[in-house]
Structure formats: structure tokens, C-alpha cells
Amino acid sequence: MNKLASRIFSAIVKNQKQGIYSHDFFRYSFKIKNVYHPSLFFQKLEDLKFLAVVKLSNMLQQRSINTSSDDDGNKEKSKPPVLMNFVPVMRPEIFLSLRNWILAKFIIQPYLDKDFSLKEFTDGSKQALVIVSSYLSQGDFQSLEGLVAADAIAEIKRNYSSLNIKERQDLLTKFNDILITFPYQVGIIFDDDNQKRFAEITVVYHIIKNLEDMKMQSKVNSEAVKEDIKICNYRFIREYTKGVESDWTINRLGHFKLCHFEE
Numbered sequence: 001m002n003k004l005a006s007r008i009f010s011a012i013v014k015n016q017k018q019g020i021y022s023h024d025f026f027r028y029s030f031k032i033k034n035v036y037h038p039s040l041f042f043q044k045l046e047d048l049k050f051l052a053v054v055k056l057s058n059m060l061q062q063r064s065i066n067t068s069s070d071d072d073g074n075k076e077k078s079k080p081p082v083l084m085n086f087v088p089v090m091r092p093e094i095f096l097s098l099r100n101w102i103l104a105k106f107i108i109q110p111y112l113d114k115d116f117s118l119k120e121f122t123d124g125s126k127q128a129l130v131i132v133s134s135y136l137s138q139g140d141f142q143s144l145e146g147l148v149a150a151d152a153i154a155e156i157k158r159n160y161s162s163l164n165i166k167e168r169q170d171l172l173t174k175f176n177d178i179l180i181t182f183p184y185q186v187g188i189i190f191d192d193d194n195q196k197r198f199a200e201i202t203v204v205y206h207i208i209k210n211l212e213d214m215k216m217q218s219k220v221n222s223e224a225v226k227e228d229i230k231i232c233n234y235r236f237i238r239e240y241t242k243g244v245e246s247d248w249t250i251n252r253l254g255h256f257k258l259c260h261f262e263e
Helices: 002-017 038-067 069-073 094-112 118-138 150-160 165-169 211-216 223-227
Strands: 178-191 196-207 230-239 249-257
Touching: 094 118, 094 178, 094 196, 118 165, 118 178, 118 196, 118 230, 118 249, 150 249
Parallel strands: none
Antiparallel strands: 178 196, 196 230, 230 249
């Protein structure tokens, strides 16, 4: 990994000289009044390492987008109303999974949150799903404040009226009904102008109603159960700007039926 980081660093420096990247990696001079400052040099070196890993992860993300472009040709289906308007994701992708590991291991842990664990975050996010889905099923938007971003709540409110009673009740998700949970995408948002930094994680959940009963009856893999599998996408965001105290909040969410998006 050290050799890889060295190659990335060299490539960035070379491309910066050629004007390829728009990031001003050397915005601040290493010298003030012709006096050399080693601490400033090493600070900029850390910034370069940070951006190098982000650049590598973005390359992997682009590769994932390119390899999954064939899915765009699927036939449109009649879909029920949604809480927020976006295309849901159903399954993990290998290149994004590799990118997620790189960002968690080489960006979030060393630079943003030394105690961060992607696995622990993913496990803990199940509780957020259970709590938020309970409020959604009741139409209790006031209780969502502080858990869900304000603009997301506003969009959910606009679309909520188009759901019938059963669709609203189906939003409720019980912890024991969660079959599969995985982080689909980890993102780092770095605003070079004001030095703001954010981490963003999209988590996907597969839910089967009355999962324990289905397991006891060996019906988990039956066609009838597959037709009723629910998919939830929750995107979490947290600001990691120096001097800013922030918690994880949800800025995008959706509840879908797998059968509405797959043949």
C-alpha cells in the first residue's frame, strides 16, 4: 500500500504541474519571508495524501458506474409512490465495496474519526432505520427533526399524501425483520474553498416481514416471500470540519419493493 500511495502522490504532483487538476494543492506557500517552515510542509503533505486517496476512490467509483451502465436498459415498470425521488440501489458492487474500504481505512479513520468502524456504523444504522420508519408510518414528521435533514423532511411531506393507508403502514420496519444490511457507498465531500469536510454513507437493507416465522417455516427463499421483499436505502451524512461538533443525520431515504424494480 505504501508503494501505491507513493505512485499516486507522484502522479498528482506531476499532473498538478501540467494543470490537469483544478484543486489548488499548493495554495499556501511553504515559505514565509524566505524562512522555511517544515511544519507547514508536512501539513500540506497530509492534505496531498488525503486528496490522493479521495482521487483514487473516485476513479473506482467511475469504474463502477461504467460497468453497471447496462442496467439502464431495463424496461420501465409501473411503480408505486415514493417518499423521495431517486433511483434505489439493491445489491452491492465490487468496485464500490473496494472504494468504501479505502475511504474508511485511509481517510475517515486517520483524518476524520480515529474510532470509526464501517462495520459498527452499518450495524448501528439498523436502529436508525427502525426508529425513523416508525415515525414515518405514523406520519410523525416532528419527531424526525434532528434525525432527518430538513430538506429531506420537506420532500417526504410533499410525497406522503400520495401513499395509501397500507403503503404508510408498510413503512414500519422491525429490527428482527432485517435480513441483509450492507454499506453501498461511502463518500467524502471536501470543500477546498472553506476547508469543510463531510462523510456520507449510503446503507441498503433487505427486509422480510415476519422474518423469524418465515425462517421457522423454511419459506425465506419461496417465490411468495421474494415478491414481498422490501428494500430500504438510507443515506447518512456527518460534518467533520475541524472545530465543528456534528452527529450523523439522514439526508435521503426510501422504502421500495424489490419486485417493482427487478424482473
